[in-house]
Amino acid sequence: MYHKSDVVVVGAGGAGLMAALELAGKADVAVLSKVYPTRSHTGTAQGGVCAALGNMEEDHWEWHSFDTVKGGDYLCDQDAVDVLCQTAIDNIYHLEHLGLPFNRTPDGLIAQRFFGGHTKDYGKAPVHRACYAADRTGHMILQTLYQNCIRQNVRFYDEYHLLDLIINDGVCQGVVALELRTGEIHTFHAPAVLFATGGYGRVYKITSNALTYTGDGVAIAIRHGVPIEDPEFFQFHPTGIYKMGILVTEGARGEGGVLRNRTGERFMERYAPTLLDLAPRDMISRDIYLEVREGRGIDGKDYVHLDLTQLDPAVVHEKLPDITDFVETYLGIDPTKQMIPVQPTAHYAMGGIPTDVDGRVVVDEKNTPLPGFYAAGECACVSVHGANRLGTNSLLDITVFGQRSARHILRFLKEGQHLPLPPEADGPARAEVSRVLSSTGEEKVAVLRAELQQCMDDNAGVMRDAEKLRTARSKLVELRERFTHIGIQDRGLTYNTDLTEALETGNLLDIAETIVLGALNREESRGGHYREDFPKRDDAHFLKHTLIKRVDGKLSLGYKPVVITRFQPKERTY
Numbered sequence: 001m002y003h004k005s006d007v008v009v010v011g012a013g014g015a016g017l018m019a020a021l022e023l024a025g026k027a028d029v030a031v032l033s034k035v036y037p038t039r040s041h042t043g044t045a046q047g048g049v050c051a052a053l054g055n056m057e058e059d060h061w062e063w064h065s066f067d068t069v070k071g072g073d074y075l076c077d078q079d080a081v082d083v084l085c086q087t088a089i090d091n092i093y094h095l096e097h098l099g100l101p102f103n104r105t106p107d108g109l110i111a112q113r114f115f116g117g118h119t120k121d122y123g124k125a126p127v128h129r130a131c132y133a134a135d136r137t138g139h140m141i142l143q144t145l146y147q148n149c150i151r152q153n154v155r156f157y158d159e160y161h162l163l164d165l166i167i168n169d170g171v172c173q174g175v176v177a178l179e180l181r182t183g184e185i186h187t188f189h190a191p192a193v194l195f196a197t198g199g200y201g202r203v204y205k206i207t208s209n210a211l212t213y214t215g216d217g218v219a220i221a222i223r224h225g226v227p228i229e230d231p232e233f234f235q236f237h238p239t240g241i242y243k244m245g246i247l248v249t250e251g252a253r254g255e256g257g258v259l260r261n262r263t264g265e266r267f268m269e270r271y272a273p274t275l276l277d278l279a280p281r282d283m284i285s286r287d288i289y290l291e292v293r294e295g296r297g298i299d300g301k302d303y304v305h306l307d308l309t310q311l312d313p314a315v316v317h318e319k320l321p322d323i324t325d326f327v328e329t330y331l332g333i334d335p336t337k338q339m340i341p342v343q344p345t346a347h348y349a350m351g352g353i354p355t356d357v358d359g360r361v362v363v364d365e366k367n368t369p370l371p372g373f374y375a376a377g378e379c380a381c382v383s384v385h386g387a388n389r390l391g392t393n394s395l396l397d398i399t400v401f402g403q404r405s406a407r408h409i410l411r412f413l414k415e416g417q418h419l420p421l422p423p424e425a426d427g428p429a430r431a432e433v434s435r436v437l438s439s440t441g442e443e444k445v446a447v448l449r450a451e452l453q454q455c456m457d458d459n460a461g462v463m464r465d466a467e468k469l470r471t472a473r474s475k476l477v478e479l480r481e482r483f484t485h486i487g488i489q490d491r492g493l494t495y496n497t498d499l500t501e502a503l504e505t506g507n508l509l510d511i512a513e514t515i516v517l518g519a520l521n522r523e524e525s526r527g528g529h530y531r532e533d534f535p536k537r538d539d540a541h542f543l544k545h546t547l548i549k550r551v552d553g554k555l556s557l558g559y560k561p562v563v564i565t566r567f568q569p570k571e572r573t574y
């Protein structure tokens, strides 16, 4: 079926909905999502969204910028970081006015709490900067934005799975998607397309990410010759529930929780004497790994304890109710009385589709835009998070850059127009779907996916070295070959999850290859990328962004300079 609109937004999480709301009433917009909008991953975000409101103590957006750049190990583009931190303040009030039920101070202001890496006066001490709605901030953002979109009559295509991007003569002209309910393939013709398709943490086995986090948008962009920026930087969050990866928010430490090893020692005192348990995530994840390796994991195993038992139980119940529920449900323990077993869990993709500060996708080191193609949210790389994102900066990123992309699209629409579609614009997508639907090979998609995730956990996780990464590279070659021999069982058209899981696994494979190539090439340690064989940061050779492109089926590596304005790279201590 054929549809025509001014804009197609793919993704109905925080970034997509924020953009849709900004466009509503000003342009004809269609929003596609492979899950019902309120099931998007934004809804699982717990801890908070930050802005230097200064409601609890003095704070300034310039301090927030500094923390973000230092937290990102100086790989952030500082012009973009300034946009993020400056806009943050208006953005939080915008969300408040849309009806978001933030927690309040006794005076009725938006309450704020501590979060890792956020400090006052350029690193002197932790600062209250994270605005929150208990420990379900993302849920509240998603519900608030969705309800406002419904009020504005935004047109949603729920449970439509993006299959392809239409680019004709270097100009974006729409997308092709599969309607999951019927198996029908639809063409959406529009001069402006915004990808807001979220992250790709399902490339790993132990992860906090939703099952839907398979990087579809990023992989499809790569197939069209758009580079992926900085894929080697993947964040591991220190406190996933042991063996399950389910997240225990950093807000738990923001409220006073501490990490302990098998001897009961608060080991962060040794690693980060100023910020302690509120040091950035990349550091704490590595420190947990070191504790475990030196035999100080609990019972000699690969986890440590998160201790909330010294907190006032009323604070735990009031400010961390969902966490309390999770650990009771999954572990059968009461966090006010027993410690929670935790280990690092794959959490956030710092890399993604390169964009400028207006969400325009840029395809080379000179930042040349691809007309009509935009990206925002976790699938994009602006880059405000550099080599390591600070907690609460992503919910901020999706709202700030979702909105900015929409504003630029409105300007672009004054000249951007519907051009004729290429003949058979949906041809490649149809061919791919029928290839999978008729596949009868002996390889099972679920097995390939599990092997991929195990391989990435073992070889491209918190600690990396050349040998591990080469092992991963060979395994990926093998998996890619085996993927051409898959066979699926369901040949139906209604909610065919065999089909979509095969497509998603193909996307994960594409992205895994870029993570491993980027990591092998980057012979230094910076932020979320740690090489045991190159343990130091090497600004002389690697203070630059990676750009990986697919050219004639092969990956090629390039670079782009980092924008440095006020903050010169320094050694990171906390």
Ligand SMILES: Cc1cc2nc3c(=O)[nH]c(=O)nc-3n(C[C@H](O)[C@H](O)[C@H](O)COP(=O)(O)OP(=O)(O)OC[C@H]3O[C@@H](n4cnc5c(N)ncnc54)[C@H](O)[C@@H]3O)c2cc1C
Pocket: 010, 011, 012, 013, 014, 015, 016, 032, 033, 034, 035, 036, 037, 040, 041, 042, 043, 044, 045, 046, 047, 048, 049, 137, 138, 160, 161, 162, 163, 196, 197, 198, 199, 208, 209, 210, 212, 216, 217, 247, 249, 347, 348, 376, 377, 378, 379, 391, 392, 393, 394, 395, 396, 398
């Ligand atoms: C457990 C957890 C807790 C977190 N807590 C915090 C926090 O407290 N603070 C913070 O700042 N950040 C947090 N984060 C990170 C943050 O929540 C995410 O980075 C952010 O919400 C991503 O928003 P998004 O709009 O980019 O993507 P999402 O909200 O994931 O939305 C992606 C959308 O794309 C759609 N989509 C994807 N693929 C396709 C396809 N093929 N076809 C059609 N549609 C598609 C999906 O249906 C979905 O609607 C957390 C993340 C996790 C996993």
